[in-house]
Amino acid sequence: xxxxxxxxxxxxxxxxxxxxxxxxxxxxxxxxxxxxxxxxxxxxxxxxxxxxxxxxxxxxxxxxxxxxxxxxxxxxxxxxxxxxxxxxxxxxxxxxxxxxxxxxxxxxxxxxxxxxxxxxxxxxxxxxxxxxxxxxxxxxxxxxxxxxxxxxxxxxxxxxxxxxxxxxxxxxxxxxxxxxxxxxxxxxxxxxxxxxxxxxxxxxxxxxxxx
Numbered sequence: 337x338x339x340x341x342x343x344x345x346x347x348x349x350x351x352x353x354x355x356x357x358x359x360x361x362x363x364x365x366x367x368x369x370x371x372x373x374x375x376x377x378x379x380x381x382x383x384x385x386x387x388x389x390x391x392x393x394x395x396x397x398x399x400x401x402x403x404x405x406x407x408x409x410x411x412x413x414x415x416x417x418x419x420x421x422x423x424x425x426x427x428x429x430x431x432x433x434x435x436x437x438x439x440x441x442x443x444x445x446x447x448x449x450x451x452x453x454x455x456x457x458x459x460x461x462x463x464x465x466x467x468x469x470x471x472x473x474x475x476x477x478x479x480x481x482x483x484x485x486x487x488x489x490x491x492x493x494x495x496x497x498x499x500x501x502x503x504x505x506x507x508x509x510x511x512x513x514x515x516x517x518x519x520x521x522x523x524x525x526x527x528x529x530x531x532x533x534x535x536x537x538x539x540x541x542x543x544x545x546x547x
Contacts, residue, residue, distance in 0.1 A: 362397075362401055363401045363402070363411075365391060366387070366391065366398060366401055366402065366408065367408065367411055367412060367415070369387060369390045369391050370382065370387060370408055370409075370412065370454075371412060371452065371454035371455060372390075372454060373386070373387065373390060373454070374453075374454030374455075374457045374458065374463050375453045375454040375527070381465075381466045382405075382463075384398055384399075384405055387405075405467070406467055406468040406470075406471060409458065409463070409464065409467055409468075409471050410471065410474070412455060412458050413458060413471065413474050413475065413478070415455070416448075416455055416458065416459060416478065417478055419448060420444060420445060420448060420478075420482075421481075423444045424437075424441050424444065424485065427440055427441065427444075433493075434489040434490070434492040434493040435489070435490070435493040435543060437489050438486050438489050438490060438493070438511070438543065439539055439543070441482070441485065441486070442511065442515060442535070442539060443532075443535070445482070445515060446515075446518070446531045446532050446535060447532070449519055449522060449531055450522075450530060450531065450532060453522075453523075453527045456519050456522055456523050456527075457523050458475065459475060459478075459519055460516060460519045460520045460523055461475060462520075462523050462524075479512055479515075479516065482512065483508050483509065483511070483512045484508075486504075486507070486508040486511055486512070487504045487505055487508035488504075490503070490504035490507050490508055490543075491504035507542060507543060510542055511542060511543075514538065514542065515531075518531035518533075518535075519531055
């Protein structure tokens with residue numbers, strides 16, 4: 337190229353515009369951040385200020401998607417309920433044996449807890465201690481529904497027993513207490529003591545005819 341020919345100059349490159357979240361995406365990000373913060377062993381009550389800082393947004397930005405922190409926890413509970421009950425509903429169609437459905441339902445809940453440690457703290461109420469009481473009431477109702485399912489299935493499985501209804505009530509109640517205990521131990525051990533530890537052997541003791 338001759339000296340008389342000027343080299344073409346590069347056009348200025350604009351700084352990339354900050355990508356705006358798609359509709360509903362920010363809401364999901366908020367819930368994911370909240371669940372992630374709940375996974376920290378020994379974490380205390382999570383404030384909206386801490387959550388906003390985690391996401392690098394203002395608290396006002398949080399309230400554009402959720403009216404309150406209680407509403408955020410309700411969304412987590414919605415996720416827990418829809419995840420567990422959709423899977424247990426599928427069992428009704430795939431597993432004809434009543435006792436096997438009880439065992440598989442417990443396994444579903446345990447597997448969910450191990451994959452979602454932060455949600456475990458919601459299920460056992462640790463994360464709801466200083467929140468609105470209706471949140472704990474919803475989780476209580478969640479476990480009551482599970483116990484009712486187990487009671488019905490255990491009644492079917494023990495139909496040949498002399499006292500199928502009484503046996504089913506006792507075993508379903510014992511099963512709920514056992515499961516809650518396992519989940520609480522998991523959360524309070526900093527997620528080190530897995531609820532699946534010796535699970536099959538424990539269920540066999542509780543659900544065997546001589547248990």
